[in-house]
Amino acid sequence: MNKTLIVLVGPTGIGKTKTSLEIAKYFNSEIVSCDSRQIYKELSIGTAVPSAIELGTIKHHFIHSHSIHDYYSASMFENEVLAFLEAKFIQHDTYLMVGGSMLYIDAVCNGIDNIPDVDPTLRQNLLDKFESEGIESLRLQLKQLDPAYYSTTDLKNPKRILRALEICLMTGKPYSGFMTRQKKERPFKIVKIGLNCSREILYRQINNRVDEMIQSGLIEEAKNVYPHKKLNALNAVGYKELFNFFDGNTTLEEAVSKIKQNTRNYAKKQITWFKKDKNINWFAPGENQKIIKLLKSSI
């Protein structure tokens, strides 16, 4: 029998969790969460982790599996999920990956190129240099070390420049040399399902969900991790805005409306990314029967 990974994607707030439970139940599968913030055990409310009841219904993986203090990356996620599936496909023929973290989904489905890990000290040194000298000197350095990448990349984006420089300096080879952009073969079939609806409805749901998060204690949750606000894991919608409020830079009301706004912007960004993926079969939320019908015919 074929092993299949069903991949359920869509913008935040569309209702992926609800749909995923139906699909998982039908195919007797477990769920692999693909969410770059739900993996942190310190975060629950602001990341919209499924409820205890939902988690009890279907076995979930990669939720609360790491700590905000751990270093994590899309590549690590790729490796961990592939290792997990390899071991688990003995038990189930079908697994369901659900989430909205675009790069993570891509890493699992298509793979990302093998590039050596970066030494944290080097990263910090480059960051310091960026702080003190600005982006221009880093840009010049990259131009020398990797002219090919320099000519194609977004030169105004510090993260792109820093990343490329890190690899060039660490390996002594151009960063672009590592990028094959070749799709990796997977030992299982992948079927992608996308959920989307009108912008108006989606945005209304997002706004409501943020209000619910606040009522459920998001402020308290954010307060608990506030001492670690500099961690990358906490550079996340729902937390950074509240940190601003704790710092006294905004009112609570402003912070909440900023959370709504940033969540809407994030949803839009996800839609833009997913639109490009021609392998996604699109459905409206609630079309579970149609989704299951399509899955049955393609598994």
Add this chain to the structure above:
RNA sequence: GGUGCCAUAGCUCAGUUGGUAGAGCAACGGACUGAAAAUCCGUGUGUCCCUGGUUCAAUUCCAGGUGGCACCA
């Protein structure tokens, strides 16, 4: 009721010595290979409150109206 000030983008406001207008924020569109809920890029979307008047030409000047704010009654 009287006097004064104001009315321009979704919001806050610039501006046009008369030639139909532009900033910030929002919004919208896009990029994306180990930080990705991150990071970055692009786009002005307009009955310049309404009706008349002066003028070749009015969002701009004038008159009246409407709405808002302030002060005086």
